[in-house]
Amino acid sequence: xxxxxxxxxxxxxxxxVLLVAAALAALVVRARDDSMAAAxxxxxxxxxxxxxxxxxxxxxxxxxxxxxxxxxxxxxxKGAHVDAVIVYGLDGVTLTHxxxxxxxxxxxxxxxQAAQGRAFTRTFxxxxxxxxxxxxxxxxTNGSVAAVVAVPVRVETVRHSxxxxxxxxxxxxxxxxxxxxxxxxxxxxxxxxxxxxxxxxEMTRMYEHHDAVLxxxxxxxxxxxxxxxxxxxxxEARRLLDLPADAERRHVTELGLAEDLAGLLASERPATDEVxxxxxRLLAVNxxxxxxxxxPGSVVTLRxxxxxxxxxxxxxxxxxxLNLLYDAGLRIGTTLDVKRTAEELAEVAVPQFADxxxxxLLEEVLRGNEPSPRKAGMRRAAFAGxxxxxxxxxxxxxxGDDRSVLxxxxxxxADWRETDPEQxxxxxxxxxxxxxxxxxxxxxxxxxxxxxxxxxxxxxxxDEDVAFAEEVAARAALCIDxxxxxxxxxxxxxxLQHSLLPRGLPEQAALDVAFRYLPAELGVGGDWFDVIPLxxxxxxxxxxxxxxxxxxxxxxxxxxxTAVLNFSGLDMSAEEILDRLDELVAQxxxxxxxxxxxxxxxxxxxxxxxxxxATGRLDIATAGHPGPALVHPDGTVDFPPVPVSPLLGxxxxxxxxxxxxxxxxxxxxxxxxxxxxxxRYRDLDAGLQALREALAGPDRSPEGTCxxxxxxxxxxxxxxxxxxxxxxxxxxxxxxxxxxxxxPDPAEVGRVRAACGRRLAQWxxxxxxxxxxxxxxxxxxxxxxxxxxxxxVRLLRTVSRGGFAxxxxxxxxxxxxxxxxxxxxxxxxxxxxxxxxxxxxxAERWGTRxxxxxxxxxxxxxxxxxxxGPEELGEILLGxxxxxxx
Numbered sequence: 001x002x003x004x005x006x007x008x009x010x011x012x013x014x015x016x017v018l019l020v021a022a023a024l025a026a027l028v029v030r031a032r033d034d035s036m037a038a039a040x041x042x043x044x045x046x047x048x049x050x051x052x053x054x055x056x057x058x059x060x061x062x063x064x065x066x067x068x069x070x071x072x073x074x075x076x077x078k079g080a081h082v083d084a085v086i087v088y089g090l091d092g093v094t095l096t097h098x099x100x101x102x103x104x105x106x107x108x109x110x111x112x113q114a115a116q117g118r119a120f121t122r123t124f125x126x127x128x129x130x131x132x133x134x135x136x137x138x139x140x141t142n143g144s145v146a147a148v149v150a151v152p153v154r155v156e157t158v159r160h161s162x163x164x165x166x167x168x169x170x171x172x173x174x175x176x177x178x179x180x181x182x183x184x185x186x187x188x189x190x191x192x193x194x195x196x197x198x199x200x201x202e203m204t205r206m207y208e209h210h211d212a213v214l215x216x217x218x219x220x221x222x223x224x225x226x227x228x229x230x231x232x233x234x235x236e237a238r239r240l241l242d243l244p245a246d247a248e249r250r251h252v253t254e255l256g257l258a259e260d261l262a263g264l265l266a267s268e269r270p271a272t273d274e275v276x277x278x279x280x281r282l283l284a285v286n287x288x289x290x291x292x293x294x295x296p297g298s299v300v301t302l303r304x305x306x307x308x309x310x311x312x313x314x315x316x317x318x319x320x321x322l323n324l325l326y327d328a329g330l331r332i333g334t335t336l337d338v339k340r341t342a343e344e345l346a347e348v349a350v351p352q353f354a355d356x357x358x359x360x361l362l363e364e365v366l367r368g369n370e371p372s373p374r375k376a377g378m379r380r381a382a383f384a385g386x387x388x389x390x391x392x393x394x395x396x397x398x399x400g401d402d403r404s405v406l407x408x409x410x411x412x413x414a415d416w417r418e419t420d421p422e423q424x425x426x427x428x429x430x431x432x433x434x435x436x437x438x439x440x441x442x443x444x445x446x447x448x449x450x451x452x453x454x455x456x457x458x459x460x461x462x463d464e465d466v467a468f469a470e471e472v473a474a475r476a477a478l479c480i481d482x483x484x485x486x487x488x489x490x491x492x493x494x495x496l497q498h499s500l501l502p503r504g505l506p507e508q509a510a511l512d513v514a515f516r517y518l519p520a521e522l523g524v525g526g527d528w529f530d531v532i533p534l535x536x537x538x539x540x541x542x543x544x545x546x547x548x549x550x551x552x553x554x555x556x557x558x559x560x561x562t563a564v565l566n567f568s569g570l571d572m573s574a575e576e577i578l579d580r581l582d583e584l585v586a587q588x589x590x591x592x593x594x595x596x597x598x599x600x601x602x603x604x605x606x607x608x609x610x611x612x613x614a615t616g617r618l619d620i621a622t623a624g625h626p627g628p629a630l631v632h633p634d635g636t637v638d639f640p641p642v643p644v645s646p647l648l649g650x651x652x653x654x655x656x657x658x659x660x661x662x663x664x665x666x667x668x669x670x671x672x673x674x675x676x677x678x679x680r681y682r683d684l685d686a687g688l689q690a691l692r693e694a695l696a697g698p699d700r701s702p703e704g705t706c707x708x709x710x711x712x713x714x715x716x717x718x719x720x721x722x723x724x725x726x727x728x729x730x731x732x733x734x735x736x737x738x739x740x741x742x743x744p745d746p747a748e749v750g751r752v753r754a755a756c757g758r759r760l761a762q763w764x765x766x767x768x769x770x771x772x773x774x775x776x777x778x779x780x781x782x783x784x785x786x787x788x789x790x791x792x793v794r795l796l797r798t799v800s801r802g803g804f805a806x807x808x809x810x811x812x813x814x815x816x817x818x819x820x821x822x823x824x825x826x827x828x829x830x831x832x833x834x835x836x837x838x839x840x841x842x843a844e845r846w847g848t849r850x851x852x853x854x855x856x857x858x859x860x861x862x863x864x865x866x867x868x869g870p871e872e873l874g875e876i877l878l879g880x881x882x883x884x885x886x
Contacts, residue, residue: 009188016180024173036132039153040121043134046080047151048119050087051136060095060138060146066103069096082153083131087138089147090115114148123155130155219301220283226296228252228266240302241278261285265300275305321468324352328472333479336486338366339381345450345476346384353468354452356385356432361440361448365480368487371445378448385453402446404470405437408460427453434460438469442477447484450476493551494519500558501528508533509798509808510613511541511669511727514702516710518722520675525721526553526604527673528561532568535849535858537613537732537798537810540568543625543671543723544606547647556588560604571849574608574621575656578645581606582623582656585649603647607671613732614796616665621658623648626677629695630661631668631705637692665731668705670695675720676713687713702726738795742780749780752793763797765809768861771842772811778839779813779857787815788854797863807863808844816854 050056050073059068065087073085073096084098092106113120114135121134133152140146214221220237224230228251233243247255252265261276264285271287284303290296328348333341342359349357359382362371366379407413410424410433417424434454440447450473454461461469497519505513513531526546534540542564546553563584567577585604605625611618620628624647630638643657663669670691677687694712695705705726714722738759742748753773760769776793783791796810839846843859850856 009185012187013181016177020173020177020180024170036123036155039132039155040134042080043082043132043151043153044119044121044136046076046082046085047134047136047149049080050076050085050151051138051149056138057140057146065095070100070103074098080151082151084150084152086150086152087147088150090145095147114150115145117145219303222265222300222302224252224265224298224300230255231297237302240281240283240304265298268298270298318464320352321464324348325468325471327352328475332472332476333482336483336490338368338480338483338487341476341479341483342382342448343384344479345472346382349450349452349472350384353465353472354385354436355455355458356383356453358383358451358453359440359448360451361480362446365447365484368484368491371447381448402439402441404439404466405435406461406463406466407435407437408462409433410435431456434458436461436465436469438466438473440473440477440480442474442481447477447480489551493554496551497554497557500554500561502530505531506533508537508539510537510539510611510730512702512730513541513725513727514706515726516706516722516724518710518714518718520549520718520720525549525675526557527675527721527723528557529671529723529725530561530564531725531727532565534568534610535571535810535845535847535860536812536856537796537808539611539613539727541609541611541669541671541725541727542606543673543725544604545625545673545675545721545723546604556604559588560584560606564606564608571847573658574610574619575658577608578606578621578623578648578656582648582651586651589649603649605674606648609669609671611663611669611727611729613730614737616662616729616731618661618663618669619658620661621645621656623656626672626674629670629672629691630663631670631695633664633666633699635697635699637695639688639692663729665729666699667729668695668700668702669727669729670705670709671725671727673721673723675718675722676709676724679715679719681715702728732796732798736797736799740793742784742791742793744784744789744791746781746784748784749777752780753777756793756795759795760809765797765863768809768863772809772861775811775839775842775859775861776813779811779859782821782857783813783815783817786819786821787817789816790853791815809861809863810858811861812856812858814851814854814856818850818855820848820850820855821857 053072053076056069056072059065062068069087073087077083077085077098086097087095088107089095094102094105094107097103114137117137117139119134119136121132123130123132125131131152131154133150135148135150137145138147138149214232214234215236217234218236220240221232221234222230222237223232230248230250230252233241233247237243238247241255241257243255253262255262257265258277261278261283264271264274264276264287268289269287270289271285274285276283276285282305284305286301286303287298289298328345331348332344334344335341338361342361346357346359358380360378361381363377363379365371366381407416410416411428416435432453432455436452438450438452440450450469452461452469501517505515508531511531515529515531517527517529519525526544526548528542528544528546530540530542532540532542542561544557544560544564546556546560560581563581564577567580572580581604589603603624605623607620607622607625607628609618609620609628620642622642623645625644627639627642627644630640632638640659640661642659645656646652646654672691677691678684679687682690690713691709694709700708703726706724709724709726710722738756740752740755742752753776756773756776757769760766760772765772772795780791780793792812792814794810794812794814796812798808798810839859842861844862846857846859848855848857
């Protein structure tokens with residue numbers, strides 16, 4: 001209904017409805033009027049017919065007029081379809097009536113006119129409603145009035161017959177309305193198709209826009225009919241073609257156009273940007289046929305390209321420079337390497353912009369340092385071009401002028417040739433004729449210079465090339481400075497990380513160990529490893545990973561490694577050490593968050609394993625870290641199940657768990673960080689399978705295993721640090737271990753000393769027999785006096801293999817008490833308290849470690865260094881007293 005066709009249809013429908021309604025109302029009114037007239041005529045005719053009927057006068061003269069006239073009146077009433085036929089005497093007495101009860105009654109009514117001999121018809125409202133009555137006099141033979149005949153009829157009775165005709169009238173009106181509406185709908189549909197469903201406002205606006213656009217557009221528009229006649233031409237087309245005022249409705253060949261242009265306009269051939277001459281103009285002509293979307297014909301657009309022809313060369317050059325600038329934005333700065341970024345700048349410019357490009361950077365920039373004006377030495381960082389590998393282009397000694405230098409003709413530049421005549425001649429001989437030197441500046445600091453050279457048929461550089469080169473150089477300088485900053489920070493982080501990692505492996509006799517550490521290419525992480533000798537010839541293997549990268553991760557890694565070293569020195573169990581580390585990481589995270597300095601620590605992983613060569617047992621605990629791999633002596637690879645606890649620092653309150661494994665001698669225990677098995681190209685399962693394949697096979701040394709694993713697993717550009725630790729297990733032979741159970745009796749001290757002396761003699765260690773027996777005597781005495789059962793004494797002799805560790809004798813005394821002895825200086829009056837002092841003086845190291853059943857007091861005596869003999873005992877004892885007290 002919003003379209004023009006809809007509004008026309010609605011208007012037509014309203015008019016038809018109004019016309020049908022008016023006609024129907026007129027018919028009803030006319031029928032009502034006709035019913036009143038019919039009622040008057042009917043009553044008057046019935047009254048006159050009865051009044052003039054034969055025998056009525058004789059009946060009136062008779063003795064009983066009612067008896068004669070009443071039946072005749074009823075018959076007349078029924079025949080005339082009236083309400084009553086009433087005969088009144090001149091005295092007003094009713095002689096006949098349709099209601100017998102009214103006969104004989106005196107009725108006063110408007111019958112005086114009829115009694116005087118004049119008939120009449122009147123309308124009145126009676127008890128039965130609107131009625132019509134006609135009164136006619138009955139004349140005697142002498143012409144006098146003998147009686148009055150009145151015939152009444154209700155109008156409703158007459159209208160009832162008329163109303164029976166109304167349904168037919170209504171049906172006729174409805175049929176007329178339907179036919180008229182259908183016709184209006186067909187007309188509206190045709191109108192909607194012709195107006196495309198547009199409304200009046202839209203058609204008006206479309207016409208206004210059409211007229212405005214057609215005559216204001218800067219392109220000429222022609223509409224040509226199928227017969228070749230011009231139907232429409234806008235103002236621009238008239239101007240471009242110099243058309244006459246009466247050009248419309250004329251054939252295009254009669255408009256005075258060039259023959260080729262007129263032929264194109266008259267033909268049915270479409271055209272796209274065809275150039276035709278019109279007077280002194282070059283017009284780009286586009287022609288499209290209107291069929292099948294419209295009536296036969298064509299639409300032609302004309303565009304003046306006279307000035308565009310002159311600018312086409314410059315526009316093409318600008319387009320190429322924009323494309324090259326876009327390409328430079330994509331290709332320069334893909335890496336964070338200073339030299340590679342300079343090479344990308346050279347590769348982008350050749351050959352699209354220059355034939356040869358050389359990039360010179362400050363040496364400080366190449367090393368990642370801040371550019372310094374006092375250290376302006378420059379070095380060639382990159383070059384590209386066909387002659388760049390054969391010619392030595394001059395490297396400027398300093399940054400010099402920080403402005404761009406344009407030399408359009410090198411041959412005509414005397415200053416340039418005088419700098420190095422021989423080199424200038426060689427450059428000119430290769431056809432190089434133009435130079436554009438642009439400084440690489442960022443934030444006011446000069447990083448270097450880019451020299452662009454053109455040779456042979458290439459046009460010389462111009463001022464527009466200078467602006468373009470400066471834009472490319474600015475983008476390259478930003479990328480070079482980012483790479484320089486990254487290089488500096490990466491170098492600092494790597495230096496810090498290397499200073500915090502182990503620089504070598506400690507001496508120990510339980511494991512043959514090899515390791516690999518590879519920092520990530522795009523950032524230093526927090527991976528670390530450690531090999532820590534423990535008491536009793538045991539060795540702890542540690543790998544860990546701090547979440548994140550950069551200086552913060554490296555510094556946190558150093559703090560955690562130091563904490564692990566300190567905790568290990570206390571001879572804690574693996575799960576207890578992880579528990580202490582969890583508290584430490586949570587504390588570090590809280591401190592970093594409270595200080596608001598740098599990113600907060602979000603967790604760390606750690607794996608701590610303790611290997612005991614005396615029993616071959618491995619105690620291992622893991623906190624969010626990948627489990628170890630175990631290569632058996634036969635070459636099979638296994639990933640033993642290890643309880644995995646949450647990351648360190650999450651503060652979950654859950655206890656850490658450890659697993660106990662028995663490792664065969666000659667097995668290789670492989671500990672690693674997740675950077676070895678995870679990268680962007682494979683998931684965890686694929687990485688573990690690849691590691692299994694790299695470790696499987698014949699027996700290899702730990703060093704060979706590291707080499708094979710890194711070769712198989714290392715990607716081209718690792719995104720995370722990689723720490724790999726391979727340890728081949730050793731076992732102490734039964735002949736290297738001596739063990740005695742001691743009863744809590746002081747007499748047992750002598751027996752154990754004697755047994756110890758015999759075992760040392762078997763081992764060929766008589767030279768340290770006195771020292772070992774003295775140490776054991778003191779430790780056993782303390783255990784018997786202050787400790788609890790069971791008391792056990794064990795001697796372990798470690799033998800150096802390949803120079804990894806010096807030979808040592810380990811003396812251990814264990815008891816069921818958890819109290820630990822404490823070294824102190826005895827007073828002059830004390831009778832005891834000097835035994836532990838003697839132990840500390842004789843032993844290389846000593847300490848206490850706690851077990852599930854009590855504690856172990858251990859000492860280590862070196863077999864490669866001389867030990868104190870009996871003659872030195874007196875001096876040691878005397879030195880324990882204070883001289884003033886003595």
